[in-house]
Amino acid sequence: MIELKSISKTFKTKKGSFTALRDIDLTVNDGEIFGIIGLSGAGKSTLVRCINYLEKPTSGKVIIDGRELGSLKKKELLELRRNIGMIFQSFNLLEQRTVLKNVLFPLEIAGLEKDKAISKARELLELVGLSDKESSYPSQLSGGQKQRVAIARALASEPKYLLCDEATSALDPDTTRSILELIRRINRELGVTTVVITHDMKVIDSICDRVAVMDSSVVTEVGTVAEVFSDPKSETARKLILPELKLTDSVSGGQRIRLIFSGESSFTPVVSNLILSCGTPLNILYAKTKDIDGHAYGEMVLQLPDDERAAAKVKNYLEAHVQTYSVLDGGEDSVGNASKAVG
Amino acid sequence: MSEMLQKLWDNGILLLGIWETVYMTFISAFFAYLLGLPLGVLLCVTAKDGIRPIPWLNRILDILVNIFRSIPFIILMVAVLPAAKLIVGTSLGNKAMIVTLVIAAAPYVARMVESSVKEVDKGVIEAAQSMGAGPLRIITRVLIPEARPSLTVGAVISLVTILGYSAMAGTIGGGGLGMISITYGYQRFNSEVVWICVALTIIIVQLIQEAGMRIARKTDRRSA
Numbered sequence: 049m050i051e052l053k054s055i056s057k058t059f060k061t062k063k064g065s066f067t068a069l070r071d072i073d074l075t076v077n078d079g080e081i082f083g084i085i086g087l088s089g090a091g092k093s094t095l096v097r098c099i100n101y102l103e104k105p106t107s108g109k110v111i112i113d114g115r116e117l118g119s120l121k122k123k124e125l126l127e128l129r130r131n132i133g134m135i136f137q138s139f140n141l142l143e144q145r146t147v148l149k150n151v152l153f154p155l156e157i158a159g160l161e162k163d164k165a166i167s168k169a170r171e172l173l174e175l176v177g178l179s180d181k182e183s184s185y186p187s188q189l190s191g192g193q194k195q196r197v198a199i200a201r202a203l204a205s206e207p208k209y210l211l212c213d214e215a216t217s218a219l220d221p222d223t224t225r226s227i228l229e230l231i232r233r234i235n236r237e238l239g240v241t242t243v244v245i246t247h248d249m250k251v252i253d254s255i256c257d258r259v260a261v262m263d264s265s266v267v268t269e270v271g272t273v274a275e276v277f278s279d280p281k282s283e284t285a286r287k288l289i290l291p292e293l294k295l296t297d298s299v300s301g302g303q304r305i306r307l308i309f310s311g312e313s314s315f316t317p318v319v320s321n322l323i324l325s326c327g328t329p330l331n332i333l334y335a336k337t338k339d340i341d342g343h344a345y346g347e348m349v350l351q352l353p354d355d356e357r358a359a360a361k362v363k364n365y366l367e368a369h370v371q372t373y374s375v376l377d378g379g380e381d382s383v384g385n386a387s388k389a390v391g
Numbered sequence: 392m393s394e395m396l397q398k399l400w401d402n403g404i405l406l407l408g409i410w411e412t413v414y415m416t417f418i419s420a421f422f423a424y425l426l427g428l429p430l431g432v433l434l435c436v437t438a439k440d441g442i443r444p445i446p447w448l449n450r451i452l453d454i455l456v457n458i459f460r461s462i463p464f465i466i467l468m469v470a471v472l473p474a475a476k477l478i479v480g481t482s483l484g485n486k487a488m489i490v491t492l493v494i495a496a497a498p499y500v501a502r503m504v505e506s507s508v509k510e511v512d513k514g515v516i517e518a519a520q521s522m523g524a525g526p527l528r529i530i531t532r533v534l535i536p537e538a539r540p541s542l543t544v545g546a547v548i549s550l551v552t553i554l555g556y557s558a559m560a561g562t563i564g565g566g567g568l569g570m571i572s573i574t575y576g577y578q579r580f581n582s583e584v585v586w587i588c589v590a591l592t593i594i595i596v597q598l599i600q601e602a603g604m605r606i607a608r609k610t611d612r613r614s615a
Contacts, residue, residue: 129520143613157523
């Protein structure tokens with residue numbers, strides 16, 4: 049278990065001091081994939097570096113499996129880091145070493161016998177699907193392959209934890225998907241507790257169990273992905289979850305509402321029923337839903353008719369049919385308004 | 392060919408000069424790296440943004456290197472002759488010249504090494520730290536191997552600089568092509584000898600440059 053207790057980090061610069069983290073409390077449970085999402089500059093990279101003390105917090109405690117990192121001797125800290133693998137946005141492979149020797153690197157640090165180390169490294173390259181590349185150099189690999197090597201390297205010391213710092217941000221969508229699948233598989237099969245830092249809601253949505261939302265140095269909300277996704281409480285969360293909505297800010301006309309599908313039956317034609325029974329046209333501004341085993345997950349943004357009576361009818365219908373929705377005003381500050389949840 | 396040149400060739404003085412230049416350059420470079428490599432790494436590692444910041448040590452090394460770097464070689468050479476006598480027992484000849492060359496070149500080498508090592512990607516260093524590598528291991532397994540191509544290029548530049556210094560050593564009792572061009576050329580108004588020495592020096596520099604760059608290219612895995 050990783051426990052962060054009122055972590056703060058202030059950087060001193062020539063122009064004064066800059067607070068990157070303010071009083072952050074988080075717990076990452078064993079076995080889960082925990083996401084930390086925030087816009088760039090929110091402090092999430094600093095936060096993830098506090099977990100392995102690459103960045104030493106100015107105040108607060110980092111406790112891993114009951115051991116407080118600040119109380120450890122230098123050597124103990126180095127040893128503890130072998131239990132926490134880390135991968136990065138820019139892969140950070142040793143450019144002058146072959147793929148195999150990159151994976152061997154942490155085993156050299158751990159002082160493992162050469163024969164054992166080599167067979168371990170080969171095993172890991174097989175796990176990430178790069179057995180045929182062991183004597184290639186990083187410059188000969190694609191971005192996705194580099195990240196796979198980095199993952200194999202991070203897992204070489206058989207860590208209990210894996211930290212992913214924007215690990216898919218430099219990759220194209222297809223590669224991102226396959227790397228995320230790999231991370232999830234490692235989590236499920238090897239039981240590696242994983243912390244994922246990202247600015248991309250899709251990453252959180254596709255692999256995380258729980259998520260913390262960060263904005264300007266603080267954590268604004270924490271919860272299961274389903275909770276935060278269906279009912280984001282903070283403005284940051286809404287911005288991150290509904291980035292496309294900004295595009296529709298200038299749309300004139302009726303009020304907009306956001307329908308949330310968090311596991312209802314996929315077989316109910318919600319929008320069709322709504323239109324038919326209210327007898328009013330609705331405009332779908334945004335939709336992103338998916339079917340998982342017959343249950344619908346996702347969201348849809350609808351624009352209600354200008355006519356207030358018709359709009360009220362729609363809302364009544366939604367409330368009567370236990371459909372979660374929130375009202376997004378048509379004004380400037382559209383995503384910051386109060387939400388109403390039913391059901 | 393002038394009579395003088397013919398004589399230098401027949402006596403083997405010219406050939407010896409070439410040999411002395413090459414060997415003074417390489418021996419001096421070897422010892423200069425023995426001192427300069429750790430010094431350069433130390434300058435980089437102890438800097439404020441290094442892997443093991445030690446501000447006071449960094450400041451002292453920085454000032455020391457700057458002092459030696461700012462003294463013109465011809466003056467430094469004369470100034471450190473007593474040191475040469477202390478180390479090799481004489482202040483004359485090639486042995487003494489090697490000592491002066493090492494003292495002059497080591498700070499230069501340190502700066503070359505420092506700039507090469509500074510180029511190593513911070514992210515790679517961070518990755519090594521995240522794996523639990525301590526400073527010593529990061530130096531030997533990450534910084535130096537990853538900087539190798541750049542270090543090789545630096546070594547070529549240093550060799551050429553030391554070769555230039557070694558010619559000056561000819562004025563105070565060192566051997567080599569510098570001595571020949573001064574003693575037999577400049578002082579006896581024989582410009583032909585001077586030009587032959589210049590040409591030979593150019594050839595040696597070209598060979599070092601070409602071979603060094605080829606090694607740097609061949610061993611750089613980023614362009615493999």
